[in-house]
Amino acid sequence: SGFFAEKKLLQGKKVLVTAGGTVERIDPVRYLTNDSSGKMGYAIAAQAKRMGADVVLVSGKTTERVPDGVEFVTVESALDMYEAVLSRFEQTDIVIKAAAVADYRPAEQAPQKLKKNNDELTITFVKNPDILQTLGQKKHGQFLVGFAAETERVEEYAMGKLRKKNCDLVVANDVSADGAGFGTDTNIVRIYDAQGLALQLPIMSKTDVATRILTLVASRLGSNKG
Numbered sequence: 001s002g003f004f005a006e007k008k009l010l011q012g013k014k015v016l017v018t019a020g021g022t023v024e025r026i027d028p029v030r031y032l033t034n035d036s037s038g039k040m041g042y043a044i045a046a047q048a049k050r051m052g053a054d055v056v057l058v059s060g061k062t063t064e065r066v067p068d069g070v071e072f073v074t075v076e077s078a079l080d081m082y083e084a085v086l087s088r089f090e091q092t093d094i095v096i097k098a099a100a101v102a103d104y105r106p107a108e109q110a111p112q113k114l115k116k117n118n119d120e121l122t123i124t125f126v127k128n129p130d131i132l133q134t135l136g137q138k139k140h141g142q143f144l145v146g147f148a149a150e151t152e153r154v155e156e157y158a159m160g161k162l163r164k165k166n167c168d169l170v171v172a173n174d175v176s177a178d179g180a181g182f183g184t185d186t187n188i189v190r191i192y193d194a195q196g197l198a199l200q201l202p203i204m205s206k207t208d209v210a211t212r213i214l215t216l217v218a219s220r221l222g223s224n225k226g
């Protein structure tokens with residue numbers, strides 16, 4: 001919320017942010033999720049609003065407070081998030097995909113609570129659609145920022161995701177490092193683009209990371225190819 005964040009670099013821009021973890025139901029009272037806290041995505045949504053953007057926040061599971069002035073859409077599963085994001089993509093200038101989307105969901109959702117009738121339980125999982133990759137295929141001028149949560153070979157995996165998903169920027173974080181990743185108020189990220197940018201940021205608050213990402217996006221708007 002310092003001076004730089006107050007400059008309206010994103011005035012009039014429509015920004016869609018996804019945040020939090022998706023919830024993949026097994027039965028009416030049980031589900032699979034992940035360690036995402038939503039803090040990074042919520043910080044981005046709040047900063048984008050302060051920078052003058054019209055912000056839609058599509059959120060999975062989190063305990064964060066909804067930032068003021070942001071259009072809020074809650075979703076549960078990856079399929080719900082897919083629908084919420086795809087239906088808004090045409091009216092969006094910038095998409096920032098900070099959500100931790102479950103890669104798989106249970107093949108079947110039991111309509112009633114499962115009973116402990118057996119000594120073992122096997123659940124088959126099927127792959128969820130990749131929301132960001134779908135946007136990368138459909139985009140025509142929208143600016144796409146992906147995240148890459150890694151525990152090893154950060155640059156190699158992040159660059160792979162940048163190319164495969166046709167992103168304009170990828171924000172990589174080593175989620176196993178101290179002061180980075182899930183649940184912390186700070187993050188340590190590296191930002192990559194397809195032209196060789198490899199910007200290593202020092203440890204900083206997620207709010208400051210958000211400002212850095214959004215300032216970089218604002219400086220590049222209009223120069224991205226569809």
Ligand code: CTP
Nearest residue numbers: 097098099101128129130131132146147148149
């Ligand atoms: N993502 C998505 N839809 C999915 C899975 C991931 O939109 N079904 C997005 C995430 O929101 C993130 C980026 O893709 O912006 C990278 O997510 P990540 O989990 O790091 O990579 P994956 O492509 O899922 O590959 P893997 O988990 O195997 O590393």
Ligand code: CA
Nearest residue numbers: 100101102103
């Ligand atoms: Ca994944």
